[in-house]
Amino acid sequence: MARKLPMYKAISEAIAQEMERDENVFVMGEDIGAYGGIFGATSGLLEKFGPERVRDTPISESAFIGAALGAASKGMRPIVELMFVDFFGVAMDQIYNHIAKAYYMSGGQLKMPIVITTAIGGGYSDAAQHSQCLYGLFAHVPGLKIVIPSNSYDAKGLMISAIRDDNPVMYFFHKGLMGLGWMPSPPEATVEVPEEPYTVPIGEAKVVREGSDVTIVGVAKTVHEGIWAAEELEKEGISAEVIDLRSLVPLDKKTLLDSVKKTGRLVIADEDYRSYGMSGEIIATVVENGISLEAPPVRVAYPDVPVPYSRVLEKYVLPDKEKIINAVKRVI
Amino acid sequence: MEKVEEIPKETLLEIYKVMHKIRTYEETLAKWYYEGKTPRFDISAGPIPGELHLSSGQESAAVGVCLHLKPEDAVVGTHRAHHFAIAKGVDLKKMTAEIFGKATGLSGGKGGHMHLFDAYQNFSCSGIVGASFPQAVGVGIAAKLKGEDYVAVAVGGDGAANQGTFHEALNLAAIWKLPVIFVIEDNSWAISVPKDKSTAVSKNSERAAAYGIPGVSVDGTDVIAVYEVAKEAVERARRGEGPSLIEIKVYRLRGHFEGDPQHYRPKEDFELAKQKDPLLNFEKLLLEKGIATEEELNKIKEENVKEVQEAIDFAVNSPYPEPEEALKGVFAGGE
Ligand SMILES: Cc1ncc(C[n+]2csc(CCOP(=O)(O)OP(=O)(O)O)c2C)c(N)n1
Numbered sequence: 317m318a319r320k321l322p323m324y325k326a327i328s329e330a331i332a333q334e335m336e337r338d339e340n341v342f343v344m345g346e347d348i349g350a351y352g353g354i355f356g357a358t359s360g361l362l363e364k365f366g367p368e369r370v371r372d373t374p375i376s377e378s379a380f381i382g383a384a385l386g387a388a389s390k391g392m393r394p395i396v397e398l399m400f401v402d403f404f405g406v407a408m409d410q411i412y413n414h415i416a417k418a419y420y421m422s423g424g425q426l427k428m429p430i431v432i433t434t435a436i437g438g439g440y441s442d443a444a445q446h447s448q449c450l451y452g453l454f455a456h457v458p459g460l461k462i463v464i465p466s467n468s469y470d471a472k473g474l475m476i477s478a479i480r481d482d483n484p485v486m487y488f489f490h491k492g493l494m495g496l497g498w499m500p501s502p503p504e505a506t507v508e509v510p511e512e513p514y515t516v517p518i519g520e521a522k523v524v525r526e527g528s529d530v531t532i533v534g535v536a537k538t539v540h541e542g543i544w545a546a547e548e549l550e551k552e553g554i555s556a557e558v559i560d561l562r563s564l565v566p567l568d569k570k571t572l573l574d575s576v577k578k579t580g581r582l583v584i585a586d587e588d589y590r591s592y593g594m595s596g597e598i599i600a601t602v603v604e605n606g607i608s609l610e611a612p613p614v615r616v617a618y619p620d621v622p623v624p625y626s627r628v629l630e631k632y633v634l635p636d637k638e639k640i641i642n643a644v645k646r647v648i
Numbered sequence: 649m650e651k652v653e654e655i656p657k658e659t660l661l662e663i664y665k666v667m668h669k670i671r672t673y674e675e676t677l678a679k680w681y682y683e684g685k686t687p688r689f690d691i692s693a694g695p696i697p698g699e700l701h702l703s704s705g706q707e708s709a710a711v712g713v714c715l716h717l718k719p720e721d722a723v724v725g726t727h728r729a730h731h732f733a734i735a736k737g738v739d740l741k742k743m744t745a746e747i748f749g750k751a752t753g754l755s756g757g758k759g760g761h762m763h764l765f766d767a768y769q770n771f772s773c774s775g776i777v778g779a780s781f782p783q784a785v786g787v788g789i790a791a792k793l794k795g796e797d798y799v800a801v802a803v804g805g806d807g808a809a810n811q812g813t814f815h816e817a818l819n820l821a822a823i824w825k826l827p828v829i830f831v832i833e834d835n836s837w838a839i840s841v842p843k844d845k846s847t848a849v850s851k852n853s854e855r856a857a858a859y860g861i862p863g864v865s866v867d868g869t870d871v872i873a874v875y876e877v878a879k880e881a882v883e884r885a886r887r888g889e890g891p892s893l894i895e896i897k898v899y900r901l902r903g904h905f906e907g908d909p910q911h912y913r914p915k916e917d918f919e920l921a922k923q924k925d926p927l928l929n930f931e932k933l934l935l936e937k938g939i940a941t942e943e944e945l946n947k948i949k950e951e952n953v954k955e956v957q958e959a960i961d962f963a964v965n966s967p968y969p970e971p972e973e974a975l976k977g978v979f980a981g982g983e
Binding site: 351377402440 | 688689690691692697698699746749750753755756757758759760761762763774775776777778807808810811812813838839840841845846847907911912968969971972973974975978
């Protein structure tokens with residue numbers, strides 16, 4: 317029987333079920349044990365599986381993320397959490413030079429069934445070193461799969477897929493969707509989640525709202541902002557289709573292209589920095605596939621500034637419903 | 649605190665004053681932090697949104713070290729930085745305005761609580777654990793190249809000492825004999841992970857031996873002990889004799905951040921922290937030894953309360969920045 321679960325519980329349930337199914341799965345990271353993960357993604361795991369399989373680590377990211385590679389080379393399936401995506405700098409070499417490339421460089425000898433989980437997103441004044449998304453940075457590097465759920469159903473299914481995948485998967489969860497008591501989350505992110513294990517395939521986008529006049533593309537929080545924008549626009553007679561990409565790598569080009577072919581107009585809502593990122597990739601994909609648009613596409617993204625602290629400043633640059641509505645009006 | 653008699657009374661009162669100011673400041677800030685966040689705690693609500701890490705119980709570390717420093721000396725702090733900022737002399741009004749996200753803040757509201765920058769006082773800090781150590785090394789290089797006698801203090805928690813940057817920076821400072829003082833504030837916790845579960849040695853000061861530099865462990869509940877140990881390290885650095893490492897054992901009176909449920913923390917640990925309160929201990933000592941009278945301390949307390957209130961008032965009454973400011977200041981040179 318399906319019941320509603322917040323995203324953080326859906327994630328920890330997925331991990332628990334996979335740990336029960338496969339003894340090679342284990343978890344490492346800062347505060348993932350007794351604390352249950354700062355954003356709750358590993359809540360309850362220590363009690364169930366003990367400290368050997370649920371390992372609290374020192375603040376030594378390059379060591380424990382690098383260790384995931386070594387463990388994977390011996391057939392383990394590690395899940396490593398890095399509290400905030402913003403902290404990846406200290407461990408980047410292990411991720412983009414080693415974990416991402418080991419399968420290719422070894423000519424397929426070494427599989428890397430590693431899941432790297434991390435929190436993204438701002439909107440609560442945590443400033444420039446705790447509010448970024450940065451998924452574009454990782455999507456840029458060949459060899460890493462990138463998934464970003466926007467609700468608890470996808471969160472569970474994508475986590476199970478990520479754990480079962482023989483490749484390194486980076487799993488980004490948006491803090492503002494987790495359904496934590498202390499961090500506001502839209503009720504739409506907390507949906508029905510089946511109790512039994514199930515998968516959501518990596519690389520399949522979802523049309524979360526059908527429409528005919530414009531395609532709005534987003535991930536995580538911007539999916540919800542896009543839906544809210546579409547609801548407002550509908551009152552004005554504008555029919556917006558909203559796509560939740562769910563995976564950046566591999567990118568579901570077919571769903572994207574089918575939608576843009578139908579609507580002829582494109583708006584991308586992206587909480588990551590504007591330049592050299594996801595929003596540009598979406599436009600390039602559309603253009604490269606020869607789809608002609610009725611109007612130039614518009615990107616609603618972070619305008620290439622570090623995330624400011626003050627609420628008024630952050631609100632000004634953060635993509636939201638209003639900005640998406642304005643963008644849609646520019647393409648219509 | 650045997651050495652207390654050898655220290656001039658005005659210095660002792662200064663130590664007391666700054667420690668008490670820090671405590672008063674943070675307690676007041678905590679009240680403001682929970683404004684708008686009750687009954688349901690919502691991290692994004694109220695006049696001070698975002699994370700807030702307070703240093704209650706750790707004041708002695710900042711005061712014991714910073715009282716030996718001049719404005720030209722640099723302190724590179726951590727996510728838990730108010731005590732070092734105040735002890736270093738960062739403008740309290742501007743710092744408070746920054747924490748409230750106001751235009752009059754140190755960085756016009758762009759930095760916030762974890763990112764306090766004061767170029768005049770050579771103070772900076774950041775939210776990335778372990779970032780402070782190499783940055784202080786760079787200040788040491790500058791001092792050497794310029795032939796100046798300023799020193800740099802790198803602060804980190806016991807958790808931060810497990811970061812690669814700590815070891816790399818210690819080695820660099822040692823081979824180049826740089827004027828850097830590495831301060832490890834050991835409060836036994838890195839959020840919920842206790843030190844004995846994360847650190848292979850019981851004292852981080854022992855790690856200094858691996859780099860051939862002096863390493864001392866000092867009881868942070870005794871501010872005078874910290875003051876003495878720091879004095880030696882700063883003088884040594886100024887004389888060009890190279891870096892040293894000081895581990896200061898302190899106790900965390902509050903959660904890791906405000907709103908931390910602390911369900912991971914044993915009750916005895918709270919009790920211990922309360923007993924080890926460096927401010928109360930020092931106050932008791934000053935009175936017991938007859939170094940200061942209640943009236944003298946009360947006067948200091950009143951002055952602090954007034955100064956803190958003025959800083960809060962300044963912050964509360966300051967305007968927010970213009971939203972468009974968000975787009976400015978990415979590059980030097982006006983773009
Ligand atoms: C590189 C990096 N990893 C993890 C974190 C998350 N984090 C912030 S503070 C903290 C614990 C720090 O412990 P410690 O260094 O002992 O300082 P304390 O908070 O006890 O003062 C952690 C894990 C971070 N900010 N940066």
